[in-house]
Amino acid sequence: MDDSRASTRPDEIGMTEADYAVFEDYFYRKTGIHLTSAKRYFVTKRLAKRIAASGLGDFRAYFAKLRLEASQREFQALVNEMTVNETYFFREEHQFRCLVASILPEITARRPGRPLKIWSTPCSTGEEPYSIAIYLLEHWPGLAQHDVTLIASDIDTDVLAAARRGSYAERAFQNLPAAIRARHFDPPRNGLSRISEQLLESVEFLKVNLIAPPPRLQAQDIDVVFCRNLLIYFDQAAQRQAVEAIATALRPGGFVLLGHSESMSRISSLFAVRRFADGIVYQKPLEGPDHGA
Numbered sequence: 500m501d502d503s504r505a506s507t508r509p510d511e512i513g514m515t516e517a518d519y520a521v522f523e524d525y526f527y528r529k530t531g532i533h534l535t536s537a538k539r540y541f542v543t544k545r546l547a548k549r550i551a552a553s554g555l556g557d558f559r560a561y562f563a564k565l566r567l568e569a570s571q572r573e574f575q576a577l578v579n580e581m582t583v584n585e586t587y588f589f590r591e592e593h594q595f596r597c598l599v600a601s602i603l604p605e606i607t608a609r610r611p612g613r614p615l616k617i618w619s620t621p622c623s624t625g626e627e628p629y630s631i632a633i634y635l636l637e638h639w640p641g642l643a644q645h646d647v648t649l650i651a652s653d654i655d656t657d658v659l660a661a662a663r664r665g666s667y668a669e670r671a672f673q674n675l676p677a678a679i680r681a682r683h684f685d686p687p688r689n690g691l692s693r694i695s696e697q698l699l700e701s702v703e704f705l706k707v708n709l710i711a712p713p714p715r716l717q718a719q720d721i722d723v724v725f726c727r728n729l730l731i732y733f734d735q736a737a738q739r740q741a742v743e744a745i746a747t748a749l750r751p752g753g754f755v756l757l758g759h760s761e762s763m764s765r766i767s768s769l770f771a772v773r774r775f776a777d778g779i780v781y782q783k784p785l786e787g788p789d790h791g792a
Contacts, residue, residue: 512547513557522546522562530578530654531710531737545580549573579657586626588633588667589674591727594756595630597777598723599639602754606722607641609752614646618716618748619725620709622651625662626671627725628702629694633683650721652707659704665694709741712748721748728758730766742767746783755781 514522519542523534534542550561553573565574589595606615619628628651635642653659668690672680684692707713709729724745730738745755746769755770756778757763763770763781770781 511557512543512550512561513559514543514546518558518562519543522558525562525566526581527734527737529574530708531733531740532581533732533734533737534581542581545577549577549580552576575656579655582621582653582655582658586623587671587673587675588626588630590626590630591759592674593777594725594727594780595634596638597756597775597780598631599634600777601775602723602780603639603641606752606754607645612644614648615723616648616650616721617723617725618721619649619651620707621653621655621726621729622658622662622704623653623655624658624667624671625651625665625702625704626667627651627727628662628704629665629698631725632698632701633679636683637679649702650705650716651702652705652709652716654706654708656706659706662702662704663699665699666691667694709744710737712744716744716748719747719750722750722753724749724753724755726755726757728761730757730761735766738766742769746770749783751783752785753783755783757781 519536519539522542523536527533546558546561550556550558553561553564555561555564565577568574603615607613617631619631622628628649632649635647651662653662667684669687672684672692680692683695683698685695686692705713707716709726726741726745730741733741742763746767749755754773755763764772770783773780773782
C-alpha cells in the first residue's frame with residue numbers, strides 16, 4: 500500500500516451527506532449502534548483509516564466491498580475501529596459489592612447448591628469479567644459451595660483477543676488495591692502485568708452481537724447480566740431489542756446491572772426495579788417456583 504493511501508484524510512473519502520445517511524442505516528441494521536450525524540467527524544476519520552488499509556480509493560468503492568464481501572472480514576475490522584473501549588478493574592465497584600452482598604445470596608437461597616452463570620457484555624478487553632472473578636474470590640464465601648460459570652462477550656474481535664491474553668498496562672489498575680493486584684497478577688514486565696492462569700481460565704470469551712445473540716444465550720439459564728454503558732449507544736428500537744435479548748437469556752428471577760447513566764425503566768417493562776444497599780438493579784420477574792438446574 501503506498502503512502503498516499505495510508506494517509507487518506509477524512510475529507511478525501513468522497514462521502515456525501517446522502518452517502519453518510521445510507522452508511523448510518525447499514526451500520527445500524529447490522530449492529531444496533533446509531534452513528535448519528537453528530538458523530539460524523541469521528542465516523543469519517545475511522546472510515547478513512549479503513550479505506551486506506553483496504554487499498555480502495557474512496558467511500559463508495561469501500562462501501563461496495565463491505566456489502567458484497569462474503570466473509571465479512573472487512574466489516575468486522577470496521578466494527579473494531581468504530582467501537583469505543585474505555586475500562587479498568589473494579590470500575591463502579593459498588594455493583595460488585597451489590598453482587599456478593601445482596602444478589603448472589605438471594606439467588607442461592609432460592610436455588611441452594613445449584614450452578615450459577617454470570618454474563619458480562621460488552622466485556623471490552625476483559626477488565627469487567629476478570630473483576631467479577633476477582634471479587635468473587637476475594638469477597639464471596641458462597642463460592643466454596645457453588646460452581647460459577649463466567650461468560651464474557653463483545654462485538655469487537657480485537658478487544659476479545661486482548662481479553663484472552665490478559666495483559667494490562669498501569670492505567671487498568673487505577674482502582675485495584677495493591678494487595679489484590681499482587682495476589683492475582685504477575686509483576687509488571689515491559690509495562691504490562693498478566694493476570695493469573697486461574698483467572699484466565701475462569702472466563703469464556705465469545706463474539707456476540709447483542710441485537711442477534713446466538714442460541715446458547717437464549718436458553719434462560721443466566722443468573723446475572725452486567726450490561727454497563729452499552730445501551731447509551733443504541734437508539735430506542737435497538738435498546739428494546741437488546742433488552743429483550745437479555746430477558747430471554749435470564750432465568751426467571753435473574754438480575755441485570757446497567758451503567759450509572761442508564762435506566763431500564765425508560766426502555767422496557769420486562770424488569771422490576773430492585774433497590775439494594777449498594778445500588779439499583781433490575782430483576783426479571785419470577786414465574787412460579789424456579790427449579791432451574
